[in-house]
Each structure stands twice: as structure tokens, then as C-alpha cells.
Amino acid sequence: MNIGEVAQLSEVNSKMIRRYEEQGIIPKAGRSEAGYRQYSERDVHILKFVKRSRELGFSMKDIKQLVSLWKNKARSSSQVKNIAQKHISELEKKLHETQTMLSTLNHLVKNCHGDHRPDCPILDELECH
Amino acid sequence: MNIGEVAQLSEVNSKMIRRYEEQGIIPKAGRSEAGYRQYSERDVHILKFVKRSRELGFSMKDIKQLVSLWKNKARSSSQVKNIAQKHISELEKKLHETQTMLSTLNHLVKNCHGDHRPDCPILDELECH
DNA sequence: TCTGCACCTTCCCCTTAGGGGAAGGTCAAA
């Protein structure tokens, strides 16, 4: 398969496939005589794994490790679990930050008339803190 | 005041102060004869406003508008409220995405033994989707 | 007066996870 076909099958676009190769996340593709990258079903499989990992918010650094563990039949599941748990903590931290912002913002918006007058508790809060 | 002092007072570092000036978020500072930027209390005030806005997650694009509305005594509070409400929707979207990721990840981690064995439901999920 | 140090200036590169597009080569169908 050429890169376009594998991009369609994996739902990872060609640009990203080349980048993932460059970053060592997927193996270097073989080349046709003309220099076109050549792929197999196996590559589609890896790319789907990468895509699903991205959907769960893993960083490319994590994904590189995950792909490597996935390929390594001598892995221990604790290694995978550690990566996931670290990721969970980071997401929880972000979640908390976002919730904090939202509760402040909701409070401010509730108290803002939102009419033609200039008085605005949102600006007051931004100013005074 | 030189940039270092205003950086300390506003808790926005010099690098960022220069960048904000470049982006038109804060007014261009006057210069000393030697070319050093010169600031007043007023600039500290604006920078604190910017900092607090960042803490609430506003983008620099939004902040540019917010600063401009803040300065403009003929503003209507509805303009400010619109910016805040749009920001709230975006944060809520992110929040939801993060929550979705977390619930999947927590489920996976719960089912992973995390021991020396290679079997791992986390990798299974990443693979199969 | 000289020197050293802290501070200032501009400039460039790096980060994440992509996306846009240019210039040029390849392939297959009409």
C-alpha cells in the first residue's frame, strides 16, 4: 500500500504518518523503486493503536513507549499501568484547573448584566485580583 | 521603572512583557536614552490584569479584546460577557473531553493487574478499537 | 579610572501535535 491508502484505512493522515515515522513511533517504511513508502496491514494496525492512544490523550512520548511495550511480548503489565496512571494524574490535575476556572467564570458571568452599560463585574475581577 | 522591576511587581516575566508589547496587548513602552523600556504603575496594573486573565484560561486573543474593553469606558458589559461565555463553552467542551478520557482510563487501569505478566487490558483496548 | 556584575537590548531556536503549501518526481488512464 502507498501512504494515501494506509492513511484512509487508519484514519491518520499522510502528514502525520510521515512525522510518526520520523519520531520513531512507527517503523521506517520500506520504499518502492520510485521512493514511495510501502505499507502493510500491520502498519495500519499500529497506526490505529497510535490514533486510539491519542484519543485517550496520551502524549507522543507516552505513545512511543506504549507502542514499544505493545510489541514487546516480554513486557510486564505494570509498565503499561504506570504510564496510564501517570497520565491519569495529569488529566485529573487539568480537570481540576479547568473546573476552578469554570466556577469562577460562571460566577462572574452570572453577575454581569450583559447590557449596554459599561459596568462589568468580570472586568472588575480581572482588574482587582 | 525598568522592565525587571515591573516584572517583579506584576509577576509577569520580562520576556513575556516584551512579547505582550509586540502583540499589542500592552501599550508600547517609552524608552530611556539608552533604549531601556520605561514603565509606570499603570503598566503594572495592566500586566496584572493580563496575568489574572491568563489564570482564568483566556487566550491572548481574548485578552487583547478584554484589555481594550477594560480601557474603553464606553464599552457595553454585553461585549465582555460574550467573550466570557464563549470561553466558558470552550472550557466546558474540554472538561467533557477530559472527563471522557478519564472514565475510560480509570476503567482500564482498574482491570489491569499491573504485575510482571504481559497481559494487559489497557493495551488490548488501545489495540482493538 | 577601571573593572565586574547585574541589567537591558535584539535575535534566534525549542517546545506539542499537528496543518498548509511549494517545488518537483511518479504513475496510470485517456
Next chain:
DNA sequence: TTTGACCTTCCCCTAAGGGGAAGGTGCAGA
């Protein structure tokens, strides 16, 4: 043979900073 789709590499852009180099300035101490 031409045309259009596809491929290649290369460079630039995003957002919100951070690091650091090279060189100028200001001030205190010797």
C-alpha cells in the same frame, strides 16, 4: 502524450511561553 492524482522533501505557521547568545548600559567598589 498529456493530465490529474499521488508521492517526495522542505519550509513556515499555530499558542504561550522558555532558553540562551551577543552585545550595550548603569552602577558600585577598588
